[in-house]
């Protein structure tokens with residue numbers, strides 16, 4: 001797995017220390033991207049401070065909303081170079097392994113902000129992600 005910035009690489013280490021199911025989700029994305037595209041996954045965003053989230057909303061011209069990225073519950077990956085079929089396979093593989101519960105999904109292609117990306121998220125710690133353990 002590659003990281004867009006050194007900060008993201010440090011955040012990945014911190015996430016591992018924090019524990020939680022997002023570590024397993026990110027590892028699954030990494031494996032799925034490599035399997036489907038033959039290339040390494042590139043993480044483009046993980047933790048955001050509250051101020052960074054406010055600034056991002058302003059940049060996008062959106063009303064302010066809280067993001068899972070502010071709570072160590074989200075990670076983004078570069079997806080612009082994937083074919084629609086590859087994106088479909090990668091998203092399907094991740095969501096085949098993990099269920100968010102309710103009307104949300106763990107992985108989806110997002111067209112938010114600057115470029116299309118794969119967004120992954122997990123619910124708050126008080127709620128369990130269902131680990132499907134494969135199909």
Ligand SMILES: [Zn+2]
Nearest residue numbers: 074075076119
């Ligand atoms: Zn995201």
